Amino acid sequence: MTKSKTPIWRSIQSSLTREIADGILVSGDKLPTEAELAIRFGVNRHTVRHALGAMAEDGLVHARRGAGVFVTGKPTDYPIGKRVRFHQNIRAAGQMPAKTRLQLATRRPSPREAKALQIEPDDQVHCYEGLSLADAVPIAIFRSIFPAERFPDLLEALDELDAVTAALKKCGLDDYTRISTRLTARLADATQAGHLRISQGAPILRSEGVNADSDGVPVEYGTTWFSGDRVTLTLRDDA
Template sequence: MTPRTPIWKAIAASIRHDIAEGIYGAGDKLPTEAALAQRFGVNRHTVRHAIAALAEESLVHSRRGAGVFVATTPTDYPIGRRVRFHQNLRAAGRSPAKKVLLLETRTASASEAEALQLPYGAQVHVYEGLSLAEGRPIALFRSAFPATRCTGILEHLGNNPSVTEALAKCGVHDYTRASTRVNAKLATATQALHLQIAEHAPILRTIGVNIEPDGTPIEVGRTWFAGDKVTLTLSDT
């Protein structure tokens, strides 16, 4: 008599097949344990056993409070003298996009004024948005530009979310990264919502200052990367 395949192995094989067929793509959330238990006519313990086996194969991973997701290969994101979002993502073989969340003009914060070498009370144009790779969120960002130097930049960004192209339309045809600071944080509730991760999941925050060829600061930006979706790499260029 041929021994029967343990039901949890059969469930794992079925989900593995669904992943291979693209029914669940990289980064997708699997159905809940309850939904899978109902689908296969088993209890949750059996489903849990199958999911654990897939996790051991690194096909899926769980996020506390969020669910079980199909594993993704982290996107390499170089940080060097020339940080260009679209260029970086295309070089990594990913399709880049940005979603605008906020465009406003306001008084610079103390840290923004210091980074941009602006006097107290100076105005900045602020651009907040979501960076996407293959249509999935990988980072939140906030950039501030000196208002007097970058007249019209918010209108340009509203038409095209590329910072490089918007700056070019303001007469800034080249800029480089002067400094980058990186530290680890835990995602707040709103950051988790935007990045589609669990609250308090690890994220990487970068604070960067970009300058014009003559050394004048043109942008100070903060970016919060989803820790399991991006690998930050150092580049000399």
């Protein structure tokens, strides 16, 4: 079965988004007109309009009636290093962080989760799922898995604080660091697209990571699906 090609409007969106990310277009800049972009990309104005509409949904551009389309911002820089802290990363990018909770539950681990956390298949884990937002725009879906035996009160702490670092600290873990990260490219399924407000089949980046305490014992196995057009991931070898 032949794979469907990327829609032309999506290629235009990606090209213009890269120019914003690279600083060729900056906040406040006016984009070329629809007619000029149609000539540049060899398409009709309707296709250009579709691409600009998707960028507006991502919060990258906005239209001013009678004036044109202007750059609002650029994809969020999101460093991934030994210490990955969502709120800290988003504030460092000059944006307001927020989370929307999707699930707090205790259950059996999947084989992959048990292996990552170095626990037995019959052990229990706490599962924390939600959406990460920057300036009220969803940029990622996350799922964090923790060993329930080590952190019996973690769900209550997460329910109260809604922040992993603060909740773990309340449960007795003062610090933790990333010991492994794996990045892969994916296409958004219907559920992911709905949560992230993107089109089904749009590019997303999946990050799998394991965080450990000072003794190297895993304390969290996390999977995050980032909207490909809203986030620039940077691998950083920090302390």
